[in-house]
Amino acid sequence: MKNIQVLKPKFRVDECLSEIKECLDLGWTGMGYKTIEFENQWKTYTGLNNAHFLNSASAGLHLAVKILKEKHGWQDGDEIITTPLTFISTNHSIVYENLKPCFADIDDSLNLNPQSVIKKINKKTKAIIFVGIGGNTKNLTEIISIASENNLAIILDAAHMSGSHINSRHVGFDVDVSVFSFQAVKNLPTADSGMICFNSENDDIKARELSWLGINKDTFSRSAMSTYKWDYNVNQVGYKYHGNSIMAALGIVGLKYLEEDNQYRRDLANRYKKNLKGKVDFIEHDSDQTSRHIFQVVVDYREELIDYLSTHNIFPGVHYRQNTDYGLFNTKSKLPKSKYFSSRILSLPLHLELSFEDIDKVSKTLLQGINSQ
Ligand SMILES: Cc1ncc(COP(=O)(O)O)c(C=O)c1O
CATH class of the missing domain: 3.90.1150.10 (Aspartate Aminotransferase, domain 1)
Incomplete structure (x- = not known):
């Protein structure tokens, strides 16, 4: 414990405004531009291979379950082991996709208890969702091993975990997908937004399509404008889940000080x-x-x-x-x-x-x- 108090960090209002002003000056407040910049900075900071910026972690959790369900051919009624002690978004994501939440118990860390998780595994179990409450990484490594030993997918609800590390490595490795929240009261606040980080590049591509109403075209980038074509296809029902440049501008400043x-x-x-x-x-x-x-x-x-x-x-x-x-x-x-x-x-x-x-x-x-x- 330090005796001398460190300088209080500020909310960096001017820096946020100048980052937002760049969007307004350019006339680009939507998807692309700062969203791509923020995704790249997030990948650099965390070391994760993929990152797609969304309008919330709730949207990200839904996409995580949906994409893994389709990829692995899970059937309606199959189960995902999850924690009861979480924000409702965690468990809504299971229900949205007609899967069944199977609740395991927690331990004194408030994170899932590995022994309780093992007891809940049965023929219908397809995945585990782990939530790091308050950013706590306790039991995460053990739960990842349990998932791997039992051939289960693992989704990390990392809504509280921006900047949480295990042995100096950022969380999000060794899981199928991790989802971070940058909602107004989180430790990297942007009003509302989130990041979904798939391990597999194909899953990341799928998330980009689904987060923009199923439109199968690259997200906009300034460098792509010269070759940009306005034709695209829509092969599936998607959602309006992507983030925008104003939220990303706040994220870029927040990440600098995380x-x-x-x-x-x-x-x-x-x-x-x-x-x-x-x-x-x-x-x-x-x-x-x-x-x-x-x-x-x-x-x-x-x-x-x-x-x-x-x-x-x-x-x-x-x-x-x-x-x-x-x-x-x-x-x-x-x-x-x-x-x-x-x-x-x-x-x-x-x-x-x-x-x-x-x-x-x-x-x-x-x-x-x-x-x-
Ligand atoms: C554990 C947990 N998961 C998911 C979410 C959803 O995040 P968002 O508000 O970005 O949708 C929250 C937000 O409070 C949360 O605490």
Whole structure:
């Protein structure tokens, strides 16, 4: 833990505006131009072979399941093992494609528990979706091995994992596809957008077609304009899922500072840990190379505590309620860890505008709230 506080990173408003101004000056705000620039920069930063910029990670997760289903000939009703403790987009992607989510339990990291995943594998299982909650990489390597040993596809919902590394390598390797979110409150925010990174180039080409209504033509690029032809074919139903240059402009600036911003998030998280250690449980990450998108404590009487904090102008979040409780699934599976954490986890404020003093104030108020119960 550093004693001296690092300089607070800013939101780089002027840089974002000047990147957006370039789009407006050129009259190019749509797909192509900055979207291609951002895709290339993302590939360089992560080392991943393919990257396609989309208007959200939700769109990306849908494309991931759809493309793998078609490629491998999965049948309606086949199963994908998934986590109950996630944002609903993760599991919607399975349902969109008439597949069945098979919920496995999590462990104390809030990520899928490898032993529970193994128990859920059956004849109908085709894939595993792994979510790195808060950017945490815990269990990911083990789950990748389980998928490979059982001939299952693996989809990484990396919505929280921009900048998460395992042994200095960015996440997204050794999986069939990874999907990142750059939604407004993520650690690389662009208002709304996402990146889908397939391992296979053919899958990437397919994603590009499907994300632009099934149109089978290269995405626009300035260099391609001279040879550009306006004829194309549409062989399948696609979606309006691609991203645009305004969102990509924000992404380009955000990516430039991602490492610095993630380090600041880890510094803030370490400050929480120092303040709360031995007084309240919190979710540990398995290394100091994760994005630290979220800092979660585990508390009893969570709803009362949320009320208490909000009366002190502190507004925490919940990531997430177990999806098995939603009317859509209403599953009675026995998932004790998921059930336990679903009613107890609380995400404390963690963003770039906070100082260590702010973290101290939140910690103190949290402990007062707990003690007053
Ligand atoms: C785990 C997880 N998966 C997927 C998504 C969907 O991301 P997006 O809002 O970019 O569609 C989110 C967003 O909150 C998320 O937290």
